[in-house]
Amino acid sequence: MLTTDTVVIGAGHAGLAVSRLLTDAGRDHVVIDRGRVAERWRTERWDSLHLLTPNWMTRLPGWHYPGPDSEAYMAVADLVAHLERYAASFAAPVRTGTTVLAVTACAGGYRVTTDQGTWATRHVVVATGPWGRPRVPAGIDLEGSGLVLTTASRYRNPGALPDGGVLVVGASSSGVQIADELSRAGRRVVLAAGRHTRMPRRYRGLDVFWWLERTGRLARTIDEVRDPAAARNEPSLQLVGRNEPDRSAEDLDLAALAGRGVRVTGRLRAVSGGVASFEDSLPAAVAESDARMHRFLDAVDAHVDAAGLGPEVWEPLRPRPFAVHRVPTRLDLRAEGIGTVLLATGYRPDHPWLRVPVTGHDGVIRQHRGVTPAPGLYVVGQRFQHRRDSGFIDGARHDAESVVTHLASGRPLDPTPR
Template identity: 35%
Template sequence: MTETKCPVVIVGGGQAGLSLSWYLCRLDVAHVVLEARTACHAWEDERWDSFSLVTPNWQCDLPGHPYRGDDPHGFMVKQEIVEYVQGFVKSFDPPLRCGVRVTDVSRADGGYRVETTDGVYVAAHVVIATGAYGEAVIPGYASAIDPAITQIHSQAYRNPHALPEGAVLVVGSGQSGAQIVEDLHLAGRKVHLCVGNAPRVSRFYRARDVVDWLADMKFYDLTVDRHPLRDGARDKTNHYVTGRNGGHDLDLRQFALEGVDLHGSLKNIRDDVACFGNDLAENLDDADRTNANIKASIDAYIAREGITAPTEAPYVPVWTPDGGNASLDLKAAGITSIIWCIGFRPDYRWIDVPVFNGRGQPVWHRGETEQPGLAFLGLPWQHTWGSARFSGISRDAAYLAGRIVGRPVPVADASSARLGALV
């Protein structure tokens, strides 16, 4: 295999890897970005048709490429997101090689050997920017379910019409699960939802998007080392809410009023009978409590700053469970599809460097591991809430670029697209 020496190899050509490339290009650091598919693969091929951002457009702030549209408080839909990322790529022409999959990363001669499907790279610095969505989680017992029932993971869901006729069981009530339930419900499908412990948040409160309030409260500047949960923040499930049709709350209780069957968390499926935990009421109450706590923090901020804002009555549950069913016969309920919305697990089996803990997760500080020159980028709460999002990846990329060149690199903003503004 051909062997190429390159100072920096970035593995992953999504928004994280490209953001680091943007800084390295302006710092005149030779590098290559290796992407197994395309820069927009995750957005184009692993999101459903009606997908939209749950954060407002003004938070889209890739380096040198902030949102410049006419709807900063709106929510980009799938195609607009793809066009935004494509525009970022075109804005600086990175050394991006698509269709090249990395098969092994190992130590070699004071640096790293990166084996790919198109040759070998030897580099002093390797940055893993493949994101947090390594391997879709589907429980082992799923293989024993009658094959006549279609099973897909949330990343493979596209629209209600792509599923067989009949009722649908959605497992997991995080962002993906809650939004997919709404998509199915609006299309008139019969839906059963296994409700987990995901928290929820209101879209708007006291006449503003909650995200705007939290930004003013400096929540998005909170670093993980100052978070009350410290590293535990990385394990928390995202709050469910939606940006669909201008944004609104997702209230599972309202779905229940309208005919969606809610169940407790799924324990197992045996002989095509689903067994649920006795935790439906608890999970709904906990989600509402989280939402109420966020509102209370906004209330305290408004009072402390002397801000004039309309008041809002406390939320009153519109539906409460009567105990719920302990089990459900899938065939008797007419269920023909199951959508697993229970997340992902890391998959770094191709990295042959000792930087992982017992759960297979990389150990790092601000992305840097204990192995000199090996770093990660684009992971949840790598430094702040926005580390895995359009809003915060630039800050993390600037930090790692600075570590590579040996001097601090300022974070880009809308006016710093030129090299002279950075060095």
């Protein structure tokens, strides 16, 4: 049996952030991953994907974007190379091609059983990210319909899908980006939109993430929100990262998609016998999303006035309203030429190998600032783990620091997980 002080599970950005801090602290550890460094970015993302955050936000402990265009958006292949260089910069002790089979408690710590051997360790850090199994809504029955069901994690490009139109389910960042790409490729697209978060790519001359950071939104903690569960399930921003010369034309929302011919409906209720039914919910979802967007932009305007940041060129131009009309509640998908149903509905937590009682009824690991109820067991990289930016690459550095500080200090457990 192998021994080490800490086993970090996952060699993505969160696991590498933890590894860098453990290395700096002189702590013996190993990082294990079922694939390679940044495996999910390599195999579960579509070809044209770029980060939603600008390059200046690709910050990790002891590491930042070194290139010439801090306002551009990193392509997936470039991000993989970026993380590989990061791992090499401090000789991260990564064991690739190592699948975790079980994590169990034992005397003095934990036993981590893998297909490449077993580690005895005092500490375990779960850094597999917020992704797990794709979320499949109830009521989807494609048997005998001839329709193909796929998910955003399996989508690569329009040419890899069967011929015909596509029903995209979900209007968060993945859904709107995939719907946009399919539409630009000449596919007929229907987008089923439920609750969503609309946001302009740039406002008053600056990327919206500049304003989110400047106004303190990204640093807001889970302890400051009224409903932690709702906050952790907020839809991702309707944004796209494109590196075109005219970045002012990069808004990607329902209005932009409808203008390109995408047919927008309400939330999907069911698919049966090739017929899709939708809730009559689109007007309310659009109104709620626009209201939240304008509240944030009002806060930005107030911040500009209070801080004296407003040069005349920073005009407060806002996205135009999306006029909702003629929204179908029922579509015969085959008659509409739809051949594929593509789910962009998020993910459910999936830790079948975690044999320690730290997950809630929803499968989410219970924690506070990364500290779980099980002594010596930690988690990093969850959505809104502690700060609003915890789920972004940039936010992992804060959670990693909290976890490694606690791990190295041997302090009592933090307050009850939220």
